[in-house]
Amino acid sequence: MLQGAIVWTPMLEEDDFAAANQAEEKYSDSRIIHYWDSERRLGGLLSQTLKIKRVIAWDVYLLYPPDHLWQAELPPAPKFWMHQLSGEDETLHLEEDTFTETLKTMLGEVNDK
Numbered sequence: 001m002l003q004g005a006i007v008w009t010p011m012l013e014e015d016d017f018a019a020a021n022q023a024e025e026k027y028s029d030s031r032i033i034h035y036w037d038s039e040r041r042l043g044g045l046l047s048q049t050l051k052i053k054r055v056i057a058w059d060v061y062l063l064y065p066p067d068h069l070w071q072a073e074l075p076p077a078p079k080f081w082m083h084q085l086s087g088e089d090e091t092l093h094l095e096e097d098t099f100t101e102t103l104k105t106m107l108g109e110v111n112d113k
Contacts, residue, residue: 002107004033005032006027006032006033006035007034007036008024008035008036009037009040011040011043011058017036043056043057043058044056045074046060046062048074049075049076049077050081052083053087053088054087057085058085059084059085060084061081061082061094061099062081063078063079063080063099063103065109066110079106082095082098082099
């Protein structure tokens with residue numbers, strides 16, 4: 001089964017808990033869990049896992065297989081990921097069709113098991 005998590009992080013001046021709650025309504029789905037990370041902890045950890053230049057990873061989209069485990073201080077590396085960050089690897093810049101096709105492939109692999 002497909003599940004998702006959205007982690008809302010204050011990166012812009014207008015980003016706060018109320019704005020995150022409002023945006024959450026836009027992405028309402030029973031398979032999605034929303035989190036508010038006021039201290040940007042996950043973004044800091046993800047920047048290390050993803051080996052990006054920025055101290056905080058944000059506007060990143062990660063795909064994990066269903067059996068992934070987080071057993072260390074840093075989040076596990078995703079099977080696939082893309083971003084919307086300037087100055088980072090352009091080959092990983094978000095392309096909706098590529099991301100969608102990769103997700104479909106991963107879902108097919110899960111369903112084939």
